[in-house]
Amino acid sequence: MVLSEYTFVFVIGTFFALLDAYNNGANDVANAWATSVSSRSITYRQAMVCGTIFEMLGAITVGARSADTIKNGIIPHESFAGNAGVQMLAFTCALAAASSWVMWCTRHSAHVSSTYSLISSVAGVGVATVGASQVQWGWNGGKGLGAIFAGLGMAPAIAACFGAIIFMSIKLVVHKRRCPVPWAVWSAPFFFLVAATICTLSIVYKGSPNLGLNKRPAWYIAAVTMGTGGGVCLISALFFVPWTHAKVIKRDGSIRWYHVLSGPLLWSRPAPAGTDRAIAVVPNYAVVQEDPDINEIGSPDTIRVDPIDVLPKATQANEKSVKVAEGQVDYKLLMAQAEEKFHAKLRKGRGLLAWAMRTLHENPMGPGEIYEIKNLRILLKRIPCMVIVGALYGLHYDIHAAQSGIHGTPEGDRMERVYSHAKKYPNEVEHTYSFIQILTACTASFAHGANDIGNSVGPWAVLYGAWRTGNAAESEADVEVWQLAVLSATISVGLITYGYNIMKVMGNKITYHSPSRGCSMEMGAAITVLIFSQYSLPVSTSMCITGATVGVGLCNGNLKAVNWQRVGLLVFAWIMTVPIAGTLAGILMGIILNAPHFG
Structure with a gap:
């Protein structure tokens, strides 16, 4: 039975839960795909498609477990003494404060942690509602604030180590060789094995509580994980290696992407003879600052x-x-x-976005106030165009130029100095790892969906349970699959429409990116997220990918290969998130609870 007196709070809370999920996509998921886009392993639009698919898969199949920490690990439901209304209000205020802070930071291209923003907000409303003594400040079986904030320092460091280890293995096996291209081709199946094993492990070992895969015996988990990883490794050896060999070693310009299906037959494929034969050209993965x-x-x-x-x-x-x-x-x-x-450039193009931008450009607001008749008529033309631009602008944004900084500006000059300390490897080698990076990016996106969906779905599950039954104890109920689907879809919308604001910072503004570096960063971050999520500890994907980026950047052997100014600003924003989000939520909750009321 739905309690009508709680409906208003539930509607407001649902709005902020969706807004928090939207910000999560625009912030954390954009971080997960920034390295792939900046390395030119995948286009921005392709990244949006893959990100949407794997975010939803990770959230729906694996995400239910991590939601319990934010739901019940910080403020025990017993503290509300059965008052469902106060409980709903508390989580609504937490979502409002967290989503507002993250949106402000995203607008200013500061990728703060949406995870720690929400956790701090929940702690703030806990202090304002039930008192500081009821908030779980300690470890609390791995679900208290002490355990959660331990990841603030550990997660970036662990991700940096994993990323550095993986890239150093690539560097020693491939980049340091006298002829690195053949080594890159022949070693590719091993890295496909690693990436596929990580992805499979996240599905089977963590599992979804509804599937019960996490209750399987250890031998079953090991067999399925290694079997799937080995299968991907075998497929890559049979199909990917011959195709890549023909393209980057034989330089056969007549080969197309669909020839990969020929598999071993490509070994006997004769290269086109004659002086007019086409030479295969791989993309240029060098970072540029001008279009x-x-x-x-x-x-x-x-x-x-x-x-x-x-x-x-x-x-x-x-x-x-x-x-x-x-x-x-x-x-x-x-x-x-x-x-x-x-x-x-956008206005000269075709399509809905070009039309909308031309309309806005040709119909500027006139002099005087907005309520002038002439301005009201112009506004009626501009409003639908503004909606279209807001929805489609991100898909056409010049990510690469924005990531590096405008050429000639202080930031652009700074990044040129940072890039000069990173060794550039042959495009043929990087081309081989661009395919592996796509797989690692999908793994990272899957891991993010598994872990960070708990940020929004945990509080929303509390709101829904309390609204549906009127019982605060209902917050212990399992998260519904449809809730995971709705919020993961909202995360994808945030990535598509507003993710460019974070991508332009996270891309090449910390260190030099390339496919071999990028797949190491993504794999290191994915492993870290999965480890923390296995113990039901929400951890920031932003922090993990940033830590992995710095770790890989240090593998260049020079501290100047990392933009420490940007890293310092990011760390400062992470630290400030804790007091600001918590204070905002606590003040908001305190004002509403103590506001004059009648009846």
Whole structure:
């Protein structure tokens, strides 16, 4: 029986649960795919498709277990003394504070941990609702705040170690060889084995409580895991290796992707004879900071941005400070010009997004207030176009240029110095690992869906159970599969529409990326997430992938190969998340609980 007096709180709480899931996709999932996109192993749109599929698979098949920690491990349901209304309000305030903080940070390209943001918010409302003594500050069987925040320091370090170990193995086996290309081709099945085993282990060993796979005996788990990993290894040896050999060693330009189905027959495939035979060309995986298509659109002389538009109002009002801000004007002009060039490129294209951006460009708001009749008419044209741009802009964003920084700006120059300390390996070698990186990215996305779905589904399960029954103890009920499906779909929407804001930071702004480095980062982060999730400990995917990125960057043998300024800013944002999210949630809960009421 649904209690109508709780319906309003349930609706508000559901909204913030969906918003939290949306932010999770725009923040943490974008981190999981940033390395693949920045390494050019996969296009942005392909990453969105793969990310959606594997996020939902991980959440639905594995995600139910980690939800219990946030549901019951921080504030015991007994603390609410059976008051379902207060319990619903507490988790609604926690979701509101966490989602607001993460959205603000995502807007400013600071990828804070949505996991720790929600955990801190739950602790904050716990203090405001039942008192600090009722909050589980200690270990609490691995489910208290002590156990959860232990991962704040351990997870990045562990991920850095795993990432470094995997990349060093690639470096020693392949990159250090006199002829690294054949070594890359022949060793590829081993890394397919590692990636496939990790993915299979996350499904079988963790399992979904509804499937009961985690209750199987150890021999069964080992047999299925190694059997699946070995099967993928065998398939890659039979089909992938001959195809890659023909492309990167024989340089057969006539080979196509569907020839991979020929498998062993490719060994006897004769290379086209004659001087006109096509030579296979692999993609260039080098990091670039300029887009030739954009540069052809215009120059600073043809695309002008008024300095008054980019200067702060205080600077405009104070003529004496104009000279001080001269460097700032130049920087902001460069950024504004680059953005306008990119928008001009989009407006020249075809499709719904190009039409919407042309309409917005040709119909600017006129002088006067918004309620002027002329402006109201323009606004009616702009609103549907703004919705279309908001939904489709991310799919067309220039991720690569934004990741590296605009050429000529202080940030762009800084990243050029960082890249100069990383050795560049042959494109043929990196091309081989680009396929492995796609598999590791899917594994990382699956691991994220398994672990971080608990951020939103845990509180939402509490809200739904209390609203449906009116009993606070209902929060111990299992999470429904449809709840996992809805929130994982919302996570995917966040990735597709707003993930570019984080991708442009996480991509190449920490260290140099390439497919061999990227698959090491992703695999190291995936292993770490799965280990923590196995013990029902929510851990930040953002922290894991950042730690793995730094670990792989240090494998270049030079501290200057890592952008420590960006790493420091990220660590500062992680630390500040704990007091800010907790305080916001606690204040919000305290105000609502103590607000004047009648009746």
